[in-house]
Amino acid sequence: MALRNFLLKEMASMCSDVRLRWDSHDFVRLRNLTICRQTMFNARRGAEPEPARLIIKECGDALAGAREDSLNPRPTGAGPRVKI
Secondary structure, three states: OHHHHHHHHHHHHHHHOOOOOOOHHHHHHHHHHHHHHHHHHHHOOOOOOHHHOOOHHHHHHHHHOOOOOOOOOOOOOOOOOOOO
16 A cells, blocks of 8 residues: 555656656656556556567567567458358
């Protein structure tokens, strides 16, 4: 409970301070607080969303521009024709 209260307090103070001049460090801090909060929320439910489970090979392929055919299928026309 202490971590949850800390996260909520920090997020609320950052968002409620109208005098805060946002820079990249503030955005990174708010992002990190939000991700931590989301991870805690998902951990209580037993799993994180599947897109968060990216293995190193998939990350390298994405950076190299490789294409995952199962996620982005190309129409080939080789499949059977079905009359509806």
